[in-house]
Amino acid sequence: MTDFITGGLSRRGLLKGATALGAAGLILPASVRRAMAEPKKGGIIRIAFASGNTTDSLDPATWDSQFVQCFNTARNCTLTEIAPDGSLVPEIAESWEASADAVTWTFKIRKGVTYHSGKSLTPDDVVASINYHRGEESKSAAKPYVDPISDIKADGDNVVVTLSGGNADFPFIMADYHLVILPSADGKIDPMTTDGCGGYVLDSFEPGVSVKMTRNPNYWKTDRAWFDGVEILAIVDAAARQNALMTGEVDVIDSVDLNTVALLGRAPGIKVLPVAGNQHYVFVMDTRAAPFSDANVRQALKWGIDRQELVDKILQGYGEVGNDLPIGRQQPFYNTELEQKTYDPDKAKFFLKEAGMDKLDVQLSVADSAFAGAVDAGVLYAERAAAAGINIEVVREPSDGYWDNVWMKKPFCASYWGGRPTQDLMFSVAYSAGAPWNESFWDNARFNELLIAARSELDETKRRDMYWEMQSICANDSGTVIPMFASYVMAHSDKVGIPEVVGANQGMDGLRAIERWWFA
Amino acid sequence: MSIIWSMISKRLALGLLTLFVISIIIFGATELLPGDLAKNILGQSATPETVAAFRKELGLDLPAHTRYINWLLGALHGDFGTSLANKRPIADLIATRLSNTLFLALYAAAIAIPLSLTLGILAALYRNSIFDRAANAMALTSISFPEFFVAYILIFVLAQSGWFPSMARMDASTTFTEALYRTFLPALTLTLVVTAHMMRMTRAALINLLASPYIEMARLKGMSPARVILKHALPNALAPIITVVALNLAYLITGVVVVEAVFVYPGLGQLMVDSVSKRDFPVVQAVALIFAAAYVLLNLTADVLSTLSNPRLIHRK
Numbered sequence: 001m002t003d004f005i006t007g008g009l010s011r012r013g014l015l016k017g018a019t020a021l022g023a024a025g026l027i028l029p030a031s032v033r034r035a036m037a038e039p040k041k042g043g044i045i046r047i048a049f050a051s052g053n054t055t056d057s058l059d060p061a062t063w064d065s066q067f068v069q070c071f072n073t074a075r076n077c078t079l080t081e082i083a084p085d086g087s088l089v090p091e092i093a094e095s096w097e098a099s100a101d102a103v104t105w106t107f108k109i110r111k112g113v114t115y116h117s118g119k120s121l122t123p124d125d126v127v128a129s130i131n132y133h134r135g136e137e138s139k140s141a142a143k144p145y146v147d148p149i150s151d152i153k154a155d156g157d158n159v160v161v162t163l164s165g166g167n168a169d170f171p172f173i174m175a176d177y178h179l180v181i182l183p184s185a186d187g188k189i190d191p192m193t194t195d196g197c198g199g200y201v202l203d204s205f206e207p208g209v210s211v212k213m214t215r216n217p218n219y220w221k222t223d224r225a226w227f228d229g230v231e232i233l234a235i236v237d238a239a240a241r242q243n244a245l246m247t248g249e250v251d252v253i254d255s256v257d258l259n260t261v262a263l264l265g266r267a268p269g270i271k272v273l274p275v276a277g278n279q280h281y282v283f284v285m286d287t288r289a290a291p292f293s294d295a296n297v298r299q300a301l302k303w304g305i306d307r308q309e310l311v312d313k314i315l316q317g318y319g320e321v322g323n324d325l326p327i328g329r330q331q332p333f334y335n336t337e338l339e340q341k342t343y344d345p346d347k348a349k350f351f352l353k354e355a356g357m358d359k360l361d362v363q364l365s366v367a368d369s370a371f372a373g374a375v376d377a378g379v380l381y382a383e384r385a386a387a388a389g390i391n392i393e394v395v396r397e398p399s400d401g402y403w404d405n406v407w408m409k410k411p412f413c414a415s416y417w418g419g420r421p422t423q424d425l426m427f428s429v430a431y432s433a434g435a436p437w438n439e440s441f442w443d444n445a446r447f448n449e450l451l452i453a454a455r456s457e458l459d460e461t462k463r464r465d466m467y468w469e470m471q472s473i474c475a476n477d478s479g480t481v482i483p484m485f486a487s488y489v490m491a492h493s494d495k496v497g498i499p500e501v502v503g504a505n506q507g508m509d510g511l512r513a514i515e516r517w518w519f520a
Numbered sequence: 521m522s523i524i525w526s527m528i529s530k531r532l533a534l535g536l537l538t539l540f541v542i543s544i545i546i547f548g549a550t551e552l553l554p555g556d557l558a559k560n561i562l563g564q565s566a567t568p569e570t571v572a573a574f575r576k577e578l579g580l581d582l583p584a585h586t587r588y589i590n591w592l593l594g595a596l597h598g599d600f601g602t603s604l605a606n607k608r609p610i611a612d613l614i615a616t617r618l619s620n621t622l623f624l625a626l627y628a629a630a631i632a633i634p635l636s637l638t639l640g641i642l643a644a645l646y647r648n649s650i651f652d653r654a655a656n657a658m659a660l661t662s663i664s665f666p667e668f669f670v671a672y673i674l675i676f677v678l679a680q681s682g683w684f685p686s687m688a689r690m691d692a693s694t695t696f697t698e699a700l701y702r703t704f705l706p707a708l709t710l711t712l713v714v715t716a717h718m719m720r721m722t723r724a725a726l727i728n729l730l731a732s733p734y735i736e737m738a739r740l741k742g743m744s745p746a747r748v749i750l751k752h753a754l755p756n757a758l759a760p761i762i763t764v765v766a767l768n769l770a771y772l773i774t775g776v777v778v779v780e781a782v783f784v785y786p787g788l789g790q791l792m793v794d795s796v797s798k799r800d801f802p803v804v805q806a807v808a809l810i811f812a813a814a815y816v817l818l819n820l821t822a823d824v825l826s827t828l829s830n831p832r833l834i835h836r837k
Contacts, residue, residue, distance in 0.1 A: 053794050053798065054605075054613070054790065054791045054794040054795065054803075055557075055561065055603065055605030055606060055794055055795060055798040055800050055803075056605070056606060057605055057606035057607065058606070059606075059607075061574075062561050062562070062605075064561060064562070136569075136573065137573050137577075138569075138570060138573055139558070139562075139570050139571075139573040139574030139577060140570060141562050141566070141570065143567065143569065143570050144567060192607060206786070207605075207606050207608070207613075208786075208790065208791070208794055209786045210689075233687075233689075233784065234784075235687075235784050236781050236790075237668075237781045237782050237784075239672060239782070240686070240687070240781070240782050240783070240784055243675060243679070243680075243686050244686065244687055244784070246680075247679060247680065247682075247685075247686055249685070249686070249687050400553075400554075400797060401553070401554040401555045401560075403555075403559070403566070404554055404555035404559050404560070405554050405555070436567040436568070437567075
């Protein structure tokens with residue numbers, strides 16, 4: 001049913017045509033371009049998201065859609081913040097330092113921060129907020145990130161965190177959108193509270209419909225939160241969302257339908273904002289199961305996919321070719337010397353022969369809930385791989401319950417990753433042996449050894465060498481085909497001012513569009 | 521008249537039984553669906569431990585029959601519980617959406633029913649004329665398009681020109697006339713979708729009767745065609761027309777999720793779809809019962825009206 005509404009496959013042609021009609025009707029001559037202006041205060045921004053759901057909740061353990069993530073990021077603060085350029089900057093933590101082995105981390109908590117209710121933020125709140133995601137009772141999606149914390153306690157104005165092993169990137173974890181700081185009492189937070197210490201005060205929240213917020217007059221940041229107020233709407237239907245932007249009923253939309261993005265961009269007063277990020281679409285093999293247990297078969301499948309074609313046809317050019325690495329090109333320690341894989345049926349054949357096969361028959365399970373266009377991508381993959389003697393049978397799985405029944409259950413299936421700000425996080429979450437989301441069940445001894453060594457290595461050069469070697473191993477040996485990096489494609493009215501550098505770690509300017517953008 | 525009252529009370533009792541059976545079926549069906557709320561909320565980021573903790577918190581670790589009985593006991597006391605997903609009382613979640621859904625359904629019905637009856641009667645009156653053919657062709661065309669396509673066409677023609685808003689947003693401060701204006705496009709979409717069915721049933725029922733001897737008698741007496749149809753044919757054709765109107769009304773209440781999505785209208789349909797896809801059982805149950813109750817009550821009303829329209833049934837010996 002969801003497919004039907006959001007423009008699933010069978011209806012896509014019609015939807016596309018209908019939106020095309022809609023967009024064409026609006027094309028008027030002469031559009032006015034505004035020069036980039038300095039941020040200034042004022043105005044009510046109206047944003048429409050594709051992802052709002054009537055089951056959305058205020059509980060930070062469950063924030064699973066951009067709708068809730070974005071408005072809660074505006075309502076709250078985290079210890080650290082990922083700046084638009086990908087570096088880490090202070091938020092509630094004024095500064096932080098590590099012990100030499102990167103096991104103990106001390107965060108100095110900012111003074112004078114108050115919640116919307118007027119209560120002051122204390123180091124105890126920080127401890128309680130992080131503890132909410134830890135431990136046996138935790139149902140939080142962020143639990144695997146905070147599991148390595150063996151102890152966390154307040155010490156005067158500081159919060160001291162002890163890890164079970166060294167981690168040079170630990171402060172990056174504290175920027176995760178789940179790990180917001182909420183007021184606490186007796187060492188516990190109320191996860192359903194509407195309070196927060198962010199730039200916007202929550203006025204109303206109607207799950208799956210709308211959110212209204214007004215600026216927090218006591219916000220401690222002076223160069224943020226320009227809008228007087230925010231109205232957020234959930235508009236699930238892609239055509240309705242674009243229509244709302246074109247008729248001026250909203251100012252910003254996320255998840256632009258790539259099939260009609262060209263038409264939208266031509267509408268007057270509308271700007272399309274693509275941001276190349278770390279979000280990538282993958283085809284993942286179970287490396288424990290034959291034939292994928294043979295590294296040569298995995299190589300053959302990696303050379304038998306036409307990456308450029310997928311970027312052109314599935315992403316309509318809004319993305320980059322992937323190199324079987326879950327790491328974005330703009331991320332630190334990206335291995336620039338690694339050979340870019342291309343579509344090469346001869347090489348694929350060669351690797352098949354190495355595996356002792358003339359041809360290969362595999363089933364690829366796909367559904368559009370893995371990523372938009374996954375079914376089409378699977379079909380294109382099968383078309384191209386056939387030339388290398390690889391016969392891929394594309395199995396269309398139901399979108400409903402995909403993550404439950406197909407992902408990590410079927411030996412070869414489609415999946416996606418939003419990406420992580422650091423290599424260590426990305427690799428630890430999905431590529432290290434035994435990690436709960438190691439979707440390919442990949443277990444490479446050298447890789448795992450390097451991962452742990454690099455994690456606590458504070459020497460930049462040594463760290464770089466280790467990450468480069470890991471990337472080389474990952475690209476050639478892992479069970480994950482990563483053909484493309486999908487840009488976040490948003491659109492906004494030209495009345496909205498956008499900073500020159502837009503955060504790429506997540507959609508909507510790293511979820512912080514509400515406090516970073518302004519009305520020009 | 522007593523025959524009507526005994527029928528109503530019998531049917532209401534049966535209706536309650538139906539609702540009970542439906543609640544069991546819905547519960548069984550949600551149980552059969554793969555996955556549960558914990559897994560669906562956590563999605564790709566679920567780990568076995570977090571899912572287990574989440575289930576425990578929600579009471580999903582209890583056996584199915586215990587959960588059903590707990591729900592049933594609450595429902596019998598008028599407490600439909602809280603949404604598993606966001607802990608809000610279901611009564612609150614549903615209240616505004618139910619009134620939105622009913623408003624839109626009644627609005628569409630207020631346009632569609634008079635329109636289709638008039639068109640149907642005229643079509644029967646001028647059978648096989650240009651008017652009859654044109655009305656049929658238009659009605660069949662609009663029913664043949666998928667709803668969202670009709671909606672997009674209307675948005676293209678009527679919303680982009682600025683005459684009507686493309687988003688039917690409602691909140692507490694919306695006045696009645698404003699609401700009529702904002703929801704005009706969804707109501708018109710639904711009208712286009714349901715008119716054909718009712719109009720053609722009206723036409724068919726009338727034409728069927730026009731072949732009977734008593735109509736021929738009326739004609740031979742020299743009555744005008746309009747009088748023949750309105751006075752003699754229509755009262756006898758009411759039963760099938762009422763039934764089809766009731767069916768369409770029920771559809772307007774229960775089946776409009778696509779129209780809700782296109783016009784961003786917060787109704788029950790979207791709530792139902794979201795709750796099913798996340799397996800939020802208490803919400804699914806409550807919405808399903810509302811939908812079922814709508815069918816039961818509308819069918820009952822249709823039967824009562826049909827009976828009333830037929831003297832042979834009221835004055836049974």
